Amino acid sequence: MSTAVRKKSLIWDYLTTVDHKKIAILYLIAGGIFFIMGGIEALIIRIQLAVPNNDFVSAGLFNEMITMHGTTMIFLAATPLLFALMNAIVPIQIGARDVAFPFLNALGFWLFFFGGLFLNCSWFLGGAPDAGWTSYASLSLESPGHGIDFYVLGLQVSGFGTLISGINFIVTIITMRAPGMTYMRMPLFTWATFVASTLILFAFPPLTAGLLLLMMDRLFGGNFFNAALGGNTIIYEHLFWIFGHPEVYLLILPAFGIFSEIISTFSKKRLFGYSSMVFAIVLIGFLGFMVWAHHMFTVGMGPVANAIFAVATMTIAVPTGIKIFNWLFTMWGGSIRVTTPMLYAIGFIPSFVIGGVTGVMQAAAPADYQYHDSYFIVAHFHYVIVGGVVLALLGGTHYWWPKMFGKMLSEKLGKLTFVLFFTGFHLTFFIQHFLGLMGMPRRVFTFLPGQGLETGNLISTIGALLMAAGVIVLLINIVITTFKGEKAEADAWGLGRTLEWAVPSPAPEYNFAQTPLVRGLDAYWLEKMEGKKGLTPAEPLGDIHMPNPSFLPFVISLGLFIASFGFMYHNDYSWGLPVGILGLVITFGSMCLRSIIDDHGFHIHKEDIIEAEKKGVKA
Amino acid sequence: MKKWLHNWRLFSLFSMIALLLAGCGKPFLSTLQPAGEAADMQFSLMLLSTAIMLLVIVVVTIIFVYVVIRFRQRKGEENKIPKQVEGNHTLEIVWTVIPIILLIILAVPTVKATFDLADVKPMNKEKRDKDTLVVNVRASLYWWEFEYPDYGVITSQDLVVPTDERVYFNLKASDVKHSFWIPAVGGKIDTNIENKNQFWLEFDQERAEKAGNIFYGKCAELCGPSHALMDFKVKAVPREEFDQWIEKMKNAKKPVVTDPVAKQGEEIFNKSCIGCHAVTPIDKRPEQARTAPNLANFGDRERIAGILEHNEENLKKWLKDPESVKPGNKMTGTYAKLTDEQIDALTKYLMSLKVE
Ligand code: HEM
Ligand SMILES: [Cu+2]
Numbered sequence: 001m002s003t004a005v006r007k008k009s010l011i012w013d014y015l016t017t018v019d020h021k022k023i024a025i026l027y028l029i030a031g032g033i034f035f036i037m038g039g040i041e042a043l044i045i046r047i048q049l050a051v052p053n054n055d056f057v058s059a060g061l062f063n064e065m066i067t068m069h070g071t072t073m074i075f076l077a078a079t080p081l082l083f084a085l086m087n088a089i090v091p092i093q094i095g096a097r098d099v100a101f102p103f104l105n106a107l108g109f110w111l112f113f114f115g116g117l118f119l120n121c122s123w124f125l126g127g128a129p130d131a132g133w134t135s136y137a138s139l140s141l142e143s144p145g146h147g148i149d150f151y152v153l154g155l156q157v158s159g160f161g162t163l164i165s166g167i168n169f170i171v172t173i174i175t176m177r178a179p180g181m182t183y184m185r186m187p188l189f190t191w192a193t194f195v196a197s198t199l200i201l202f203a204f205p206p207l208t209a210g211l212l213l214l215m216m217d218r219l220f221g222g223n224f225f226n227a228a229l230g231g232n233t234i235i236y237e238h239l240f241w242i243f244g245h246p247e248v249y250l251l252i253l254p255a256f257g258i259f260s261e262i263i264s265t266f267s268k269k270r271l272f273g274y275s276s277m278v279f280a281i282v283l284i285g286f287l288g289f290m291v292w293a294h295h296m297f298t299v300g301m302g303p304v305a306n307a308i309f310a311v312a313t314m315t316i317a318v319p320t321g322i323k324i325f326n327w328l329f330t331m332w333g334g335s336i337r338v339t340t341p342m343l344y345a346i347g348f349i350p351s352f353v354i355g356g357v358t359g360v361m362q363a364a365a366p367a368d369y370q371y372h373d374s375y376f377i378v379a380h381f382h383y384v385i386v387g388g389v390v391l392a393l394l395g396g397t398h399y400w401w402p403k404m405f406g407k408m409l410s411e412k413l414g415k416l417t418f419v420l421f422f423t424g425f426h427l428t429f430f431i432q433h434f435l436g437l438m439g440m441p442r443r444v445f446t447f448l449p450g451q452g453l454e455t456g457n458l459i460s461t462i463g464a465l466l467m468a469a470g471v472i473v474l475l476i477n478i479v480i481t482t483f484k485g486e487k488a489e490a491d492a493w494g495l496g497r498t499l500e501w502a503v504p505s506p507a508p509e510y511n512f513a514q515t516p517l518v519r520g521l522d523a524y525w526l527e528k529m530e531g532k533k534g535l536t537p538a539e540p541l542g543d544i545h546m547p548n549p550s551f552l553p554f555v556i557s558l559g560l561f562i563a564s565f566g567f568m569y570h571n572d573y574s575w576g577l578p579v580g581i582l583g584l585v586i587t588f589g590s591m592c593l594r595s596i597i598d599d600h601g602f603h604i605h606k607e608d609i610i611e612a613e614k615k616g617v618k619a
Numbered sequence: 620m621k622k623w624l625h626n627w628r629l630f631s632l633f634s635m636i637a638l639l640l641a642g643c644g645k646p647f648l649s650t651l652q653p654a655g656e657a658a659d660m661q662f663s664l665m666l667l668s669t670a671i672m673l674l675v676i677v678v679v680t681i682i683f684v685y686v687v688i689r690f691r692q693r694k695g696e697e698n699k700i701p702k703q704v705e706g707n708h709t710l711e712i713v714w715t716v717i718p719i720i721l722l723i724i725l726a727v728p729t730v731k732a733t734f735d736l737a738d739v740k741p742m743n744k745e746k747r748d749k750d751t752l753v754v755n756v757r758a759s760l761y762w763w764e765f766e767y768p769d770y771g772v773i774t775s776q777d778l779v780v781p782t783d784e785r786v787y788f789n790l791k792a793s794d795v796k797h798s799f800w801i802p803a804v805g806g807k808i809d810t811n812i813e814n815k816n817q818f819w820l821e822f823d824q825e826r827a828e829k830a831g832n833i834f835y836g837k838c839a840e841l842c843g844p845s846h847a848l849m850d851f852k853v854k855a856v857p858r859e860e861f862d863q864w865i866e867k868m869k870n871a872k873k874p875v876v877t878d879p880v881a882k883q884g885e886e887i888f889n890k891s892c893i894g895c896h897a898v899t900p901i902d903k904r905p906e907q908a909r910t911a912p913n914l915a916n917f918g919d920r921e922r923i924a925g926i927l928e929h930n931e932e933n934l935k936k937w938l939k940d941p942e943s944v945k946p947g948n949k950m951t952g953t954y955a956k957l958t959d960e961q962i963d964a965l966t967k968y969l970m971s972l973k974v975e
Contacts, residue, residue: 059845060946138812139796269701270705300814310730321714321718322714335690336691364732369807445844448926
């Protein structure tokens with residue numbers, strides 16, 4: 001088997017891997033590091049705003065902080081961390097041996113990684129972007145230095161990665177399901193991944209288009225958004241939000257999926273109203289595309305457009321409501337075991353409901369004239385993103401950690417993390433609703449005393465510190481259990497319902513020795529209830545074909561990284577253009593190489609599989 | 620909208636929230652203490668939506684708490700397998716239909732208010748009524764210009780408006796996008812660079828008095844380092860007082876300076892500052908040439924640079940190094956370094972610029 005590869009250094013192994021489970025770990029580590037960076041930026045923002053007239057950071061640096069915080073959290077932390085869980089779990093959940101395009105899967109990761117790295121190089125090379133994570137055109141065109149160029153180039157590169165990964169998941173879920181795994185038997189996390197990937201497919205191209213136009217304006221003398229020469233900045237806002245709104249659904253739908261799994265597992269019940277849950281996810285995904293202009297009520301679109309978008313936005317509350325009640329009724333009549341992941345699910349429901357209802361409040365356009373660009377909005381979207389997505393990421397990580405790493409995380413420390421994070425979260429953001437209503441605009445680096453804003457801001461900062469403490473406990477937990485954690489069973493929580501719990505923890509390279517036959521929803525649970533130990537196989541045991549590892553995804557992405565530097569500096573230095581072209585040559589050269597080299601992959605032989613399975617069962 | 624509010628007042632929960640919310644913030648700034656028709660409409664919509672949403676939260680919370688407490692796994696139940704319920708169509712239809720009804724209750728007044736607030740016909744009439752006040756607002760990094768086109772008067776930083784009538788605004792930006800927001804008086808609207816936005820606000824006399832006749836305005840769209848400091852003030856006064864003020868502004872001549880120190884200041888001003896700043900409210904230059912706030916009534920202003928308390932010390936601080944007050948502003952570095960003596964003279968001169 002692949003022992004030859006194993007013996008090579010761990011680092012080389014990960015630089016060349018095309019195995020979805022290892023790519024998941026890469027996403028988890030990279031996304032985790034970016035999450036911590038975004039968190040540090042958030043703390044700096046909150047410390048600056050702890051008291052009025054503070055001068056902890058300067059006005060310019062503050063704007064860089066909010067921009068990088070928002071950009072990092074959305075593009076480099078939340079999305080990749082979800083990709084980590086999707087990569088780790090979805091192929092196993094549908095009974096597949098890998099994703100449809102393992103090579104592209106690796107390419108997706110490295111593009112994201114180099115894009116994020118490029119963006120963060122800005123800190124050391126003359127200043128980070130400072131026009132907010134939305135980078136609205138008039139301001140981003142005025143911004144001096146190269147900050148915004150880092151933003152447009154970095155996000156284009158990492159955006160390609162996201163797009164590629166999204167397409168990969170779509171194809172995987174459509175074509176790689178095990179026999180019997182019909183659409184209406186797919187676990188909800190898989191469903192959510194499927195819909196979220198479709199959102200990526202339709203949402204990222206407009207973003208790339210918007211960024212491309214911005215790049216033309218800034219680096220190549222274009223005038224798409226230059227109003228003095230007939231350009232139009234409002235077009236940029238539309239392009240951005242046609243991407244930006246689906247983006248938040250692309251984050252929250254997988255979160256819904258994760259909690260659906262956790263809630264039904266630890267309530268020991270099948271999901272209440274499975275088909276309406278699927279319907280709701282698809283509907284939310286669809287409606288997510290129809291409502292982007294609710295971010296632009298104050299731009300001056302006129303009452304007709306505002307009214308239409310207001311009403312359209314409100315409709316999203318209906319499928320969302322369906323989901324909430326279905327979760328509650330999944331727990332109803334169950335036998336709820338309060339593990340750490342379940343604790344996150346329980347905390348999620350009220351937090352997300354608060355975030356959801358403030359969303360409906362904002363949909364009332366005239367009221368939004370008051371909320372828009374105030375701290376009320378900051379409170380709302382953090383209730384959704386932190387109360388929804390981050391709680392899901394934390395819960396999901398605790399839930400699937402044993403599957404990914406073969407060790408249980410400490411429940412005691414896990415619960416401590418939850419309590420700290422959850423308390424800190426509400427302390428930070430609840431009060432911000434009121435700060436906004438009391439007239440505090442968002443993205444302000446300071447506020448003046450005597451306007452009634454002091455107490456709220458101080459409380460908010462204290463909350464942020466508590467959240468940071470929670471994250472630190474999580475890191476300690478990870479370190480401790482990595483070295484002396486308890487080894488995890490295949491069915492690590494003893495209550496697994498879906499296929500991933502039927503394979504050893506961590507799953508072997510080939511996932512399933514024999515592709516399983518799926519006989520219903522919650523396939524593994526069905527088998528267990530019938531008293532069987534494992535899954536019913538759908539094929540005889542035989543050699544398994546695997547793809548070869550490859551260094552090319554890394555090189556292709558590196559090429560774009562180099563090209564980005566070249567094009568960014570081409571107006572300043574004569575070496576810019578050649579370096580830019582060199583980068584493209586590296587990228588396209590290695591793509592050619594990939595096409596020319598005949599790579600047939602390799603086989604894992606039957607005997608080795610039998611050997612490995614024996615060990616797996618013993619563990 | 621008013622009627623809506625009336626009906627809903629009966630609802631005890633509703634008035635409770637109103638009480639609760641109204642206790643928050645300062646009357647010159649807070650959206651929770653609305654001081655005019657537009658803000659009232661928005662506030663009642665905020666209350667209506669808050670009430671509906673609170674209702675949702677209460678229902679969910681009750682079920683949630685019940686479920687979590689009642690259906691916890693007890694000791695000895697580790698192996699209990701609950702019944703695997705598939706779903707329940709009646710229930711699912713119930714929680715689809717009820718939200719739809721709640722949303723319709725919210726959507727109808729929303730649409731109505733959207734159109735009411737966008738009604739700017741009176742300002743666009745071929746020949747507009749001479750009592751209809753129109754103000755052109757121009758936002759720049761990091762200051763505001765207010766032009767009264769029917770009177771040919773320009774001021775900046777402090778907007779003066781009559782109370783108890785609708786005031787109509789044309790709004791735009793001269794460099795990057797900003798957003799015009801007077802929280803206590805009404806929601807914001809963006810100032811774009813490629814087009815003009817229009818809306819109206821109304822300032823209530825009674826409630827303006829409670830706020831000391833001054834409201835605080837903010838820029839709500841990130842526009843650069845000093846975005847947070849791009850404040851302005853609104854002086855809302857009864858119509859007669861406003862008429863007197865506009866009359867004085869209209870007739871204000873070039874200031875006559877008698878004090879010798881101020882005279883010296885005037886000379887410095889005419890050498891270093893007049894290129895950008897004007898000192899009479901009637902400024903005939905095109906707007907592209909008006910690259911700095913009009914200082915005609917500087918002595919009457921509420922704040923220096925929109926944020927600092929209005930006194931000589933702060934003015935000196937500003938003249939000495941505007942950057943230390945508003946980072947990234949467009950005044951820094953546009954004039955030669957001033958000696959302390961020159962700053963004193965300028966201060967004297969600027970403080971003497973008054974129309975009142
Ligand atoms: C660790 C806890 C967090 C804290 C304490 C925090 C705090 C903040 C603060 C204070 C702001 C600036 C508000 C303003 O002045 O406009 C902000 C903005 C933002 N945050 Fe967070 N945040 C946290 C987590 C997250 C997460 C997990 C995400 C997304 C995954 C996120 C996304 C954003 C975005 C998109 C912005 C807007 C940035 C902009 O205006 O350009 N935050 N956050
Ligand atoms: Cu501004």
